Amino acid sequence: MGIFSKIKDAIFGRKAKANVPPSTSGFPGKASSPTGTPMQDVQTDDVDVEAILAAEAESKGQDLNWRTSIVDLMKLLDIDSSLSNRKVLAQELGYTGDLDGSAEMNMWLHKATMRELEKNGGRVPAEMID
Numbered sequence: 001m002g003i004f005s006k007i008k009d010a011i012f013g014r015k016a017k018a019n020v021p022p023s024t025s026g027f028p029g030k031a032s033s034p035t036g037t038p039m040q041d042v043q044t045d046d047v048d049v050e051a052i053l054a055a056e057a058e059s060k061g062q063d064l065n066w067r068t069s070i071v072d073l074m075k076l077l078d079i080d081s082s083l084s085n086r087k088v089l090a091q092e093l094g095y096t097g098d099l100d101g102s103a104e105m106n107m108w109l110h111k112a113t114m115r116e117l118e119k120n121g122g123r124v125p126a127e128m129i130d
Helices: 003-017 049-060 070-076 083-093 103-119
Strands: 028-032 038-043
Touching: 003 049, 003 083, 003 103, 049 070, 049 103, 070 083, 070 103, 083 103
Parallel strands: none
Antiparallel strands: 028 038
16 A cells, blocks of 8 residues: 555545545545555545544644645654655655655645545645645
8 A cells, every 4th residue: 555545545534434424426435544444435525634634633632734744744644754655655646856855845745645635535725735
């Protein structure tokens, strides 16, 4: 399982865990918990990414800048945010710059991750994608 899949499954799986009512349109998808355990069917076209992440941040009581930081986003989801994992994520998402952990790379990764979540059925605020 790739790093992006872990991020997506962690967010989409939290929707299933919270028993948020699924949308009536689109195709159902399978969600997994952060450990990869299959969970109930989830509609993947109505996942409010920001609301899920905000609730997670509130429940953990951590002061993380997950709205703009890929490192903090990964920490929030209990995913290893090491440079080696971010390099893998960068390759998965098609980053063509230096894989050096620079601010440029990390900002690109956050926006690319949010764009991919949107492509996979998540609702993501425009400011997290642009």
